[in-house]
Amino acid sequence: MEAHGFTDYERAALRVRNVGCGGVARGSGFAISDHVFVTNRHVIGGAAVIQVSTYDGHDIEVATAGAAVVADLALVWTKEALPATIALATANPDEGTNVTAVGYPLGGPLTTTHGRVLGYAPDPVGWSAIPMLVNDAPIEHGSSGSPLINDAGQLVGVVYASDGDRYAVPVETLIQVLNNPDNYASSANCDGVLAR
Secondary structure, three states, rough: EEEEOHHHHHHEEEEEEEEEEEEEEEEEEEEEEEOOEEEEEHHHOOOOOOEEEEEOEEEEEEEEEEEOOOOOOEEEEOOOOOOOOOOOOOOOOOOOOOOEEOOOOOHOOOOEEEEEEEEOOOOOOOOOOEEEEEEOOOOOOOOOOOEHHHEOOEEEEEEEEEEEOEEEHHHHHHHHHHHHHHEEEEEOOOOEOOOO
């Protein structure tokens, strides 16, 4: 479904700015319910202020945030309703599945790119023991926190790293975090490492 030329998943993608740690960090996120969105732990680490805006330039006020323990994920709660949401797939995608990445590289314009799932591999950042999803959708620097969507418009991964290959946290890991509040902490340091 499209509204004003944007798909639902493009409307659900968010531009995220972290003001803190001596500067401004930029990334992306996406809404999973009216008042909750997902981004990366390293995107919001050390934030004094988290600034969020929607596809149409509307600023959204943040209520609170939590950093995931098991992977490079963070949940952010907003005071206002978000314009659209992305449904989660119920299982990780198979190798060869078509995927679309949607985000705001370095806080710039919305970009949408396409690729395929190449398989699963160890976390290149070393924060998680869970295998991460590898895909070849072109992802620009600063796209951390972008949703990775299948052809049904469902979330299958959360973009977080690139070292030639592009990595995303698989949807089953996100579901694990959402289903168990013990899987996230209250804050993360500037480098995204969980605060002690």
